Amino acid sequence: MKSYQINTINNLHKISVAPMMDCTDKHFRMIIRKISSKALLYTEMIVAQSLIYTDKKERFLDFNSEEHPLSIQFGGDNPKMLEEAAKMAQDWGYDEINFNVGCPSPRVCSGNFGASLMKEPIKVAKCIESLKNNCSLPVTIKHRIGVDEEDSFDKLDSFVKEIANAGADRFTVHARKAILKGLNPKQNRTIPPLKYDVVRKLKKNNPKLIIEINGGFTNIDQCIEALNDLDGVMIGRSAYKYPLRWSEIDQKIYGESTKSKKASEIIFSLVPYIEKHLKNEGKTWDICKHLINLVEGIPNAKVWRNEISTKSIRQELSIDYLSKKASELQKMGF
CATH class of the missing domain: 1.20.120 (Four Helix Bundle (Hemerythrin (Met), subunit A))
Structure with missing residues (x-):
């Protein structure tokens, strides 16, 4: 089992690169790390149950020491399995743990995790508590602004407060709701309208919580504008498809004097x-x-x-x- 020195993290990352299935493996993360030494990187989502029962744990958990700071994202709804997953994440040397409550994939939702869990805030709270109680890492959550017809601001605000009370350290909010029936995952990234104002209102209602925004960001200037109201910005498909468009993250976001690489x-x-x-x-x-x-x-x-x-x-x-x-x-x- 590997053991890397864990970087000091204060739960505040101005820019992060979203966990994306079939995209954010360790090889892609090494490429992005050449572009930015500061952005927080994520693994692809790892289903806690799959991790517990596989005899090839290294295939799920392995990463390069250069990738820090690095967050591991788990999916699942079983607190006992998440307890074991949290211990593994800490032992392996990850910097933090993220819990997925935003993925709209039918396969994920049929397993009762991902976006469908937003309808069960008490269960999500128990999962967060299980992760928090079994490691010393920051535990964060990624979720949508709503699911299907359960998309009122009051429900979103109540959900976040419930999860905050369970100990979540940071909230990454995809500014679209998820539509679980009728749209595939790709459509769920484009068809439900972006509502940045909802995320800004959520932050205003919960000023002490660390809240970052995700969804539709395609350039650094957009991120700088969002950071006027929110604690962080998570970029996704644009970082994967056009990585060099983000070559000035360290300079423009973090004030570094390093030269952008070609x-x-x-x-x-x-x-x-x-x-x-x-x-x-x-x-x-x-x-x-x-x-x-x-x-x-x-x-x-x-x-x-x-x-x-x-x-x-x-x-x-x-x-x-x-x-x-x-x-x-x-x-x-x-």
Whole structure:
């Protein structure tokens, strides 16, 4: 079992990159960490029950020490299993634990966790208490502004107060409600309208709580504006699809004087990591499926991405070839 030194966290992260299934694995997080040393990163959601019963716990829990600060996100509704998951998260060296009450996936909701749990605040409170009582890490929660027809502000405010009393350290609020019947997860990220005013009102009603906002943020200036009223901003799909658009997070949000990295610099810096991954019988596609998103807005960007993708999928991509393609970017100033 690994044990990393835990970073000091004061529960306040101005910018974080959302947990996204099939996206925010350890390889993507390594890429983002090259872009920002400050943003809080998240694992993909891990179902507590799956973690407890698997004999391959490392597959769920493993991460690179460079990824700190890093939050592990759990899904589930069984306090006993969450108790065990909390102990594992602390032993493994995570910086905090996040509880998922926002995912609208039918598979997740059929298991009675994710967004459907917003309809059961007492059960959620028990889950938060179980996590808090079995580790010394901050325990946070990610949720929606409502679910189906249960979307009044009073219900949302009551839910947050219930969870705050259970000990939640921070609330990440996706400013859309979830529609569990009739919309798929992708539609739930776009069709229900964003209501930033509801999240601002929630913060105003609960000024002592740490409340951050999530949903629809596509640039740093939008985040800076949101931070006038809220404690943090979580960015999602935009960070995954267009990572270099966020290259000035540390400078503009955290006041760092560091220089933003270009795509070629990030690729070159990842070469030792990719080599290590290959020595451990990994595949280049594991990393390159994320890495290709660094290249956009330049001449023949689509051709560059297709070449890397095709060779990666066919397991024909060598480190030398990747370095050559990074050199091409460097010569163009990217």
